[in-house]
Amino acid sequence: MENLTRQEISINLEVMDMLNQQIEKEQKASSLYLAMASWCDQRTLVNSATFFYKQAEEEREHMMKIFKFINDTGGSAYSPNVSDITHEFSSLREIYETALQHEIAITQSIYKIVAKCRSVNDFGSENFLMWFVEEQLEEEETIKDILDMFDLSGDMPLQYIDERIPTDK
Amino acid sequence: MPLIMELVFSSKYYTSYQSSVERCFYIDFGHKSVKVSFCQLLSLRYKAKQMSSYEYLDQLLNHNDTVLLSLCDKQHMILLDTLMVLDFIDLMKGTFAMLELNAVLTS
Numbered sequence: 001m002e003n004l005t006r007q008e009i010s011i012n013l014e015v016m017d018m019l020n021q022q023i024e025k026e027q028k029a030s031s032l033y034l035a036m037a038s039w040c041d042q043r044t045l046v047n048s049a050t051f052f053y054k055q056a057e058e059e060r061e062h063m064m065k066i067f068k069f070i071n072d073t074g075g076s077a078y079s080p081n082v083s084d085i086t087h088e089f090s091s092l093r094e095i096y097e098t099a100l101q102h103e104i105a106i107t108q109s110i111y112k113i114v115a116k117c118r119s120v121n122d123f124g125s126e127n128f129l130m131w132f133v134e135e136q137l138e139e140e141e142t143i144k145d146i147l148d149m150f151d152l153s154g155d156m157p158l159q160y161i162d163e164r165i166p167t168d169k
Numbered sequence: 170m171p172l173i174m175e176l177v178f179s180s181k182y183y184t185s186y187q188s189s190v191e192r193c194f195y196i197d198f199g200h201k202s203v204k205v206s207f208c209q210l211l212s213l214r215y216k217a218k219q220m221s222s223y224e225y226l227d228q229l230l231n232h233n234d235t236v237l238l239s240l241c242d243k244q245h246m247i248l249l250d251t252l253m254v255l256d257f258i259d260l261m262k263g264t265f266a267m268l269e270l271n272a273v274l275t276s
Binding site: 001002003004005006007008009013017074075076078 | 189
């Protein structure tokens, strides 16, 4: 029987399913960062708010990148349904700690897809994901640096810490 | 249905075929046969996956026992009961497993 499937789609179907799940994770991260930006904005933590608004945009860009990749390679991308986004945080530090946990979870998820690509010889998708591997390491490092700054600042006022949050990444 | 069709997979109630000449697939639902493109087949696979969850099947079995499945950009509607839904899920799993096997054999 002629291999019609391969002529229609260039990526592995299981990888496509995992990428669709990743779309949902990236969109969820975007929405979570938006909630964090809102919390910061309401408390006049201007730099943190700017930081998380940018993070929210970046995560959405990641989501769109995967979305386009799936459709461009002949697969079907599905618009994610995101709910249960928390807007309650107890401190600025907790926000950054949550953000780091989230970034680590996303990195691990990307690694799993890369491992799957290797096991099914989907080199095209693996190559596409290499950009995300590098990007995730940068994201984690940025937030780790901020948490280090919290440790170094001791009991300094929040405004002092917020002024040192990078907004030009 | 076109004359040249190759059987892909048969579940208890339904059968899928590939037409290499027309570059499409057919699903025989018993009372009617539906022509689907590959992307429409992918869409059916997605629906079958959504219908595979325990929550979905529990809701279906304990409440209405029927679901209206729309196919091929809403060109067709099929009414399925719970057993038919389970069979449709089998059909999609089997169809894509056979297509993958075919890809391995032809590569």
